[in-house]
Amino acid sequence: MFGKTFNLFDLFGFRIQVDVTWLFLALLVTWSLAVGFFPALYPGFSQTVYLSMAIIGMIGLAASLILHELAHALVARAYGLPIKYITLFIFGGVAQLEREPQTARSEFVMAIAGPLMSLALAGLSYLAWIAADALGLPQSLAGVLHYLFLINLLLGGFNMIPAFPLDGGRALRAALWGWRGDLLWATKIAATTGSVFAFMLIGFGILRAVSGDVVGGVWMFLIGLFVRSAAQGSYTEVITHRLLDEVPVTHFLHEPAVSVPADISIESFVQDYVYATHADFYPVVEGECLVGGLAARQLRRVPKSRWRSLSVAEVMTPLSPDTVVSPKADVAQALTAMRRTGRSHVMVAEDAKLRGVVAFSELQRYLSFKLEIEQSG
Ligand SMILES: [Zn+2]
Known part of the structure; x- marks a missing residue:
């Protein structure tokens, strides 16, 4: 799935890696924070301050993504599913499972752990932001905390959309699987919601791009394509695994x-x-x-x-x-x-x-x- 990856460090026995495509996202985020988000909400600073805020914000985003994946990975390990790598790539982060969850319950808990972590981080950032304001700490610091609050809220919220392969889609699949006991059927439905959602993203992306927001529009379009191919691939993968798992x-x-x-x-x-x-x-x-x-x-x-x-x-x-x-x-x-x-x-x-x-x-x-x-x- 990945091209060239670089190892960052080990965390709780997981290897944290960065795929080269992540660098593109990191640059895009830093740039849009430095020239868009921070100057708009916190006017009056120099370019250097905006750039420093943007770089710290980008590192905060990377940490948020890693913690989101870490939540998935720790739950997976608690259920006996081995995970070696947590990888940052162009569309965020991923904890690479060696094998699919064996029960609906383990998949459900594993899926919601990530968004719950993001929402918890959003709450913490919010409290820190309010505290920084109340204590009269520099506005540049408050700005970064403000961004981390919003981005974690977005990460938690977006991932809860019940469209496979997003976490919410995995949770939906697990719930359906637990309800009827048919993994194939559950995957089919979750993959269909994933495809519908992907087409919506692609459509809105095009609309956004032609109405002037080219970067945001193209970004949505690409995420849509990614979700679409992952949703399609998941169905085939389930069939393959179902037929091959446990064959020595x-x-x-x-x-x-x-x-x-x-x-x-x-x-x-x-x-x-x-x-x-x-x-x-x-x-x-x-x-x-x-x-x-x-x-x-x-x-x-x-x-x-x-x-x-x-x-x-x-x-x-x-x-x-x-x-x-x-x-x-x-x-x-x-x-x-x-x-x-x-x-x-x-x-x-x-x-x-x-x-x-x-x-x-x-x-x-x-x-x-x-x-x-x-x-x-
Ligand atoms: Zn997740």
Whole structure:
């Protein structure tokens, strides 16, 4: 889902990251605060003061988004759903779930935790703003608190709109799911409200843009497109997960996988392995021990003149939690790992001992059979 991300810090065991697209939002927010919001509401300061207020406001926005996601993430963890990353990106923040909530109740509580946090932050900012005024603290400080009050109110309010994938839409889905016990049906309805809301955003965005507010209009239009594609994607995702969750990954193992010694040259890898066995992916071993993986297509980045001098170990992808899963993992975990690496294979190993390789194409074939057989009635 994300392009290039940068790690900021760890918070309660979650890694806080920034996607490059966030920088665009940060600049846009800083600019509109410095030349629009603050000069309009707090006239009489110098450009430097407005710019400082805007930068602090933008950092406050980032902190507000992180705390909103942190609320989701802490509740998710309390329900046993692992979350590793909280990421800021162009449309705000997201806590990346490794798997979907297993019960309607856990999804509901998780969904409303974020907006509740934002509303609580709005309340706190409001009190601090009033206090700053009462104590006669500088107006520049009061202005920033005023902004944080409004933005958190907006974050809480907007996210409560019952349109999937917004938090309110997730809560709606959970409520419907809990009521009738049918996740697919609940997702269908929540995704429909999401699509309707998306079209409204797109429509209003266009109206706003042609009536003069180009930045605000284009922004609404883009958020509309984003909500629309997420609403559509959610339905497909639920079907996929429903069919693949809890199917053990070992069900799809290629056995035995041909593994390659780490110390041979690329030249002999190509001659003795790729041309001989025609696999597109090879686990790399040192003795009995799994050390990495090498896809045949990765060789395209290696100039042919260097095939003799480079070893497999120098070109391979080393082991990481995303390139290898445990034999106890289910297919959903394998898919998550593949999505993270953008590769079509994941290795299955226990204590660096290779059990085999799972290919995306295999999962896809299984899924399409299962869809044809189970959905035709
Ligand atoms: Zn949220």
